[in-house]
Amino acid sequence: xxxxxxxxxxxxxxxxxxxxxxxxxxxxxxxxxxxxxxxxxxxxxxxxxxxxxxxxxxxxxxxxxxxxxxxxxxxxxxxxxxxxxxxxxxxxxxxxxxxxxxxxxxxxxxxxxxxxxxxxxxxxxxxxxxxxxxxxxxxxxxxxxxxxxxxxxxxxxxxxxxxxxxxxxxxxxxxxxxxxxxxxxxxxxxxxxxxxxxxxxxxxxxxxxxxxxxxxxxxxxxxxxxxxxxxxxxxxxxxxxxxxxxxxxxxxxxxxxxxxxxxxxxxxxxxxxxxxxxxxxxxxxxxxxxxxxxxxxxxxxxxxxxxxxxxxxxxxxxxxxxxxxxxxxxxxxxxxxxxxxxxxxxxxxxxxxxxxxxxxxxxxxxxxxxxxxxxxxxxxxxxxxxxxxxxxxxxxxxxxxxxxxxxxxxxxxxxxxxxxxxxxxxxxxxxxxxxxxxxxxxxxxxxxxxxxxxxxxxxxxxxxxxxxxxxxxxxxxxxxxxxxxx
Numbered sequence: 337x338x339x340x341x342x343x344x345x346x347x348x349x350x351x352x353x354x355x356x357x358x359x360x361x362x363x364x365x366x367x368x369x370x371x372x373x374x375x376x377x378x379x380x381x382x383x384x385x386x387x388x389x390x391x392x393x394x395x396x397x398x399x400x401x402x403x404x405x406x407x408x409x410x411x412x413x414x415x416x417x418x419x420x421x422x423x424x425x426x427x428x429x430x431x432x433x434x435x436x437x438x439x440x441x442x443x444x445x446x447x448x449x450x451x452x453x454x455x456x457x458x459x460x461x462x463x464x465x466x467x468x469x470x471x472x473x474x475x476x477x478x479x480x481x482x483x484x485x486x487x488x489x490x491x492x493x494x495x496x497x498x499x500x501x502x503x504x505x506x507x508x509x510x511x512x513x514x515x516x517x518x519x520x521x522x523x524x525x526x527x528x529x530x531x532x533x534x535x536x537x538x539x540x541x542x543x544x545x546x547x548x549x550x551x552x553x554x555x556x557x558x559x560x561x562x563x564x565x566x567x568x569x570x571x572x573x574x575x576x577x578x579x580x581x582x583x584x585x586x587x588x589x590x591x592x593x594x595x596x597x598x599x600x601x602x603x604x605x606x607x608x609x610x611x612x613x614x615x616x617x618x619x620x621x622x623x624x625x626x627x628x629x630x631x632x633x634x635x636x637x638x639x640x641x642x643x644x645x646x647x648x649x650x651x652x653x654x655x656x657x658x659x660x661x662x663x664x665x666x667x668x669x670x671x672x673x674x675x676x677x678x679x680x681x682x683x684x685x686x687x688x689x690x691x692x693x694x695x696x697x698x699x700x701x702x703x704x705x706x707x708x709x710x711x712x713x714x715x716x717x718x719x720x721x722x723x724x725x726x727x728x729x730x731x732x733x734x735x736x737x738x739x740x741x742x743x744x745x746x747x748x749x750x751x752x753x754x755x756x757x758x759x760x761x762x763x764x765x766x767x768x769x770x771x772x773x774x775x776x777x778x779x780x781x782x783x784x785x786x787x788x789x790x791x792x793x794x795x796x797x798x799x800x801x802x803x804x805x806x807x808x809x810x811x812x813x814x815x816x817x818x819x820x821x822x
Contacts, residue, residue: 350697353821364609366399367397369395369396373397373669374401377398377820378393378443379797380631381631381663382444383443385691387773387774390776398664402663402664404657406656408441408442408445410479410481411477413443414477415428415473415474416429418467418469419466427699433713434682435699437628437682438535444659445477446477449476449477451480452480452487453476453713454630454715457490457719457720458472458496459500465499467790472495472497481655482656484607484654484655485604488524491523492589493551498515498551498552502514503515503548504552504553505576506550507550507564508548511546511569512545513545516541516547517545519544519548524610525618529612531612531614536576543573543587544575546569546587547587549566550567550590551590562592562594562803563590564592565592570588572584579610580611583600615650620646624636624644624648625641628644631662631668632673633667634703640667643661644665675822677821677822678724680710680721680723681732681735683822684736685701685708687775692754692810693754694746696752700742700750704735704738707732708727708736709727709732737814739814740814744810744811745807754807756807756810758806764788764791764796768787769808771813772784775813775814775819777816787813
């Protein structure tokens with residue numbers, strides 16, 4: 337039997353939330369989170385949580401809670417893939433990953449794996465082999481919270497990426513610029529700095545592409561990616577000409593023996609040395625903004641980016657250190673950060689599953705996510721998915737309602753199972769408040785009353801009421817606009 341909660345209906349300041357004014361009042365990281373901030377943290381730094389987990393985190397300080405989320409050790413876990421183009425195996429790999437996302441132990445780790453999959457995309461339909469995608473997915477899991485420099489290196493020689501952006505076709509005399517261009521534009525620098533000035537020129541794309549030649553793997557069952565000296569352009573190059581961080585000479589990434597070029601001639605280090613027109617670290621600011629948008633709000637002001645990116649650089653570009661600073665920051669807990677971002681389909685679905693304590697089995701969840709516009713392991717392009725209001729287009733919204741219906745009516749035969757257990761003898765008001773608390777929703781008094789009127793129909797407590805009104809209550813709540821954002 338669930339414990340009932342009052343006060344999760346009409347929007348109001350919540351006692352114990354660390355935000356007595358309801359407007360994002362500053363709060364030391366040493367203060368206790370309280371239920372509202374704990375729910376917010378677990379929604380954003382993971383995929384939601386059960387009421388019991390929220391209660392446990394509510395008793396922690398910000399710093400303790402974030403450290404608990406970061407405590408999961410780097411994992412070598414890897415789903416099964418195949419070199420065959422088989423949709424059944426794609427469904428199985430997606431189901432394996434979704435099951436791992438639902439694990440409380442790995443919530444932040446897997447939320448970050450999803451971010452890297454969106455940031456460094458490769459796609460099954462283009463095509464990239466499933467075994468290579470499974471290996472790339474494992475790379476994000478093992479290195480995602482560590483050094484960003486190490487992750488960029490791993491991605492640069494990753495077989496899925498070498499296939500997706502033609503890196504294995506990039507060789508001396510036959511230079512392919514695809515990966516070099518996206519490495520700067522989408523993965524590390526961005527095309528323009530914040531003053532609107534170009535971060536690089538076409539000549540830099542060409543020089544970088546020449547420096548990235550030589551990585552290759554064949555099409556055997558178990559390919560090995562390595563540097564082929566005959567494919568590497570060992571001529572002199574000039575990168576970022578006229579800048580203080582200019583590099584010239586025989587630039588590259590990795591030698592045939594597997595050792596990396598030294599920093600002064602390694603083009604990956606040149607990207608980390610890049611500075612914008614105000615002399616600030618371009619890469620650090622670029623990634624800080626992207627991670628802030630993924631975990632907090634769509635945009636971040638300059639002062640916040642200055643603060644977080646400076647700490648990121650000081651940490652040696654450790655992603656875990658950046659996330660610790662981000663997730664304990666006052667701005668992360670401000671009111672504008674709580675309901676500012678449309679949930680992507682994975683967030684919407686998994687938060688609902690965890691809130692209800694429902695189970696998913698089979699390919700149905702993956703199929704519904706695809707209809708909502710988020711086909712895992714098959715993003716639509718090199719830019720990843722288009723986030724924001726695009727997630728709530730009419731056809732995609734209808735698919736969300738289809739998922740809500742499938743979850744709430746789940747009896748094990750449709751791929752979902754949920755056994756509702758409302759408190760015996762509870763009033764309609766208490767039942768609605770408990771449902772709102774489960775889903776972490778804050779609604780107006782009028783919306784709450786509509787839900788109360790709905791659950792009051794029929795004979796409360798009867799089997800027919802349980803199967804129609806009570807299950808239907810969760811469909812109603814999951815269809816609300818408030819349920820689509822966080």
